Amino acid sequence: MADLPFGFSSGDDPERDKRKDPDSGSGQDPFGFGGGEFDLSQLGQIFTRLGEMFSGAGGAMATGKQSGPVNYDLARQLASSSIGFVAPIPESTSSAIADAVRLAETWLDGATAIPAGTTKAVAWTPTDWIDNTLGTWKRLCDPVAEQISTVWASALPEEAKSMAGPLLSMMTQMGGMAFGSQLGQALGKLSREVLTSTDIGLPLGPKGVAALLPEAIESLAEGLEQPRSEVITFLAAREAAHHRLFSHVPWLASQLLNAVESFARGMKIDMSGIEEFAAGFNPASLTDPSQMEQLLNQGIFEPKATPEQTAALERLETLLALIEGWVQTVVAEALGERIPGTSALSEMLRRRRATGGPAEQTFATLVGLELRPRKMREAAELWEKLTQAAGMDARDRVWQHPDLLPDSDDLDEPAAFIDRIIGGDTSGLDTALEEALADLEKEVEVGDAAEDSADSGDAADSGDEDSGDGSGESKS
Incomplete structure (x- = not known):
């Protein structure tokens, strides 16, 4: 992977040893607080510098509103x-794309x-693509950005945490601006290179809207031997095939x-990256908003692969392969x-996807995947x-439930999977239905128990009321 998300580092950094102070040891505190006792005056200096930065930064880095871990x-x-x-798309081009999708x-x-x-079939400019896919990018990028933004709190020394509220808020805002800057640059590049709304295999755009990007x-x-009309019709068929799956x-x-x-x-974030970053950290650098992005790009956060x-x-790679393979099969037919x-x-x-084209590289940069x-x-x-072996209808019925789909092993040895489908084996679906019914029964039992408890409470209250009324009548 050539690019890594939001300043992640691959770990191969020849300058790291030069940046790291060999005498500092493991006791070096984050944010340049030093390895000894924590000096609260340093925290005050950082607050002052951050305040100066936000009051005088100006420009695009300080004008965007922010809500969440990324300044979208x-x-x-x-x-x-x-x-x-961006020049408007001619009506003739829009009509040609609509006709290609219908055909x-x-x-x-x-x-x-x-x-x-x-x-609906539409022709999008790069700007249209950004406007119509940014909502999905938020869903994809937020988990990564949230992971990084929470690291600052855990990195602070214990002595500073009680006073760190304003600092963490400022660091979060700075990180949001840095992430927003990186996302904006990546999406700007990607918007000129994607061919359709489903070009990377994910449903980025609105449901049911087949979108092609003429530019x-x-x-x-220009680099192909096929006529443009055939290229457009081919891409329209791929877009339409994707939407059949995503819609139904x-x-x-x-x-x-x-x-x-x-x-x-x-x-998971490797905290050693933060410790090394802290050894040479200078709070004065925060007076320049661009320094935050530069620091992130140094790779101070290193992700570690986990079993999850x-x-x-x-799962994702197998599902993407199944979608791509199905689309290729039906479009070819x-x-x-x-x-x-x-x-x-x-x-x-296929080669464009397998070798990591512009879309795949940008996605890796944004999401780390x-x-x-x-x-x-x-x-x-x-x-x-x-x-x-089984016909078109049997093939497409496999999409009725995720448990019916082939797994990674089936892609290596498809014969057994095909035999199961021909033989009508729906054990995966039966198991899923049994589990769903069991869950439903548990929910009903819990609901009945709660209802019985409520009824008992009502009866008790009613008995108390009756007792009170009787007592009143007796006294009268």
């Missing part, structure tokens, strides 16, 4: 600035039992995004005889063989 307003501003002037949907009807999922498609087509497989989009979130939340991350990564260049275009995109479905070819072969 700043990200939006910087992304737009990096894009620059692709018609052809896909004969290649899959899953119905059309697009409700990026034009750049791609209700659990799919949430499973994908949850896997990304699980990966990010499973990240490994499991989430395997729908367009193969109609567009001669379909096979060459599919191979070009290499979004590469490593078994795309195996997944496509499995779907093709399953179609030949």
Whole structure:
């Protein structure tokens, strides 16, 4: 992975030993407080310098509003600035893309039992792409940024924690601006390179909206032998096929995004990076807002792989490969005889994904995850063989429940999986249904118990009231 998220370091830093003070030992406190007793006057100096920074920073780094661990307003501003002037998309281009999507949907009807999922076909500028996908990027980036922002509190010495409220607030705001700056630059670059709203395999845009980006498609087509009309129709078919899955497989989009979130939340931070950073930290550097981003880019936070991350990564990679393989299979079947260049275009995109194109590299930078479905070819072969052996309807019924999908081992050895489908083996679904019913029964039992308890309480209250009334009548 060439780039790492929000200043993460790969660990290979020849300058680290030079920065680290060999005499400081492990007692060096974060933020340059020193290895001895904590001097509260130093904390006051930092407060003063941070206050000066926020009062006089000016410019884009201080103008964006912030809510949460990332300053998304700043990200939006910087992304737009990096894009620059965007010419409106001609009506003829928008019409051509809408026609291509409609044609692709018609052809896909004969290649899959899953119905059309697009409700609208649009042509997006890079700015449109940012506006329509930023909400999903927030969901993907927040877990990583939250992990990093909480490290500051744990890094403070005990003597400072009681006074650290203002400092942590300021550091969080600075981190949010730094993250927003990095996100804005990355999205600005990515917005000019993605071809469709589902280009990286995730549902980034609105549900049911098939979106193609003419500017990026034009750049791609310049280096290909196929006519532009065929390239557009091919990409429209891929976009439409993705939306069929995302619209009619209700659990799919949430499973994908949850896997990304699980990966990010499973990240553990190596605190040794902070200790090394503290050895040469100068609070005066905080008077320049750009220094915060520079410090993050030095790699003071080093993520460690955890078992939870490994499991989430395997689930995500397998699911992405299954989606990509299925899309490739149905698009090839729908367009193969109609567009001669379909096979060459599919191979070009497969290599683009497998080698980590611009989209994958940017995603790795933002989320810390290499979004590469490593078994795309195996997944496509499995779907093709399953179609030949069991037919289109049986193939598409596999998407009814996540437990019916092939796993990573099935991609390596598809024969057993295909035999299970031909034999009507739905044990995975049966198990899932049994577990769901058991959970439902537990919920009902808990609800009944609570209701009985409430009824008993009402009866007791009623008895007390009756007793009180009787007593009153007796006295009268």
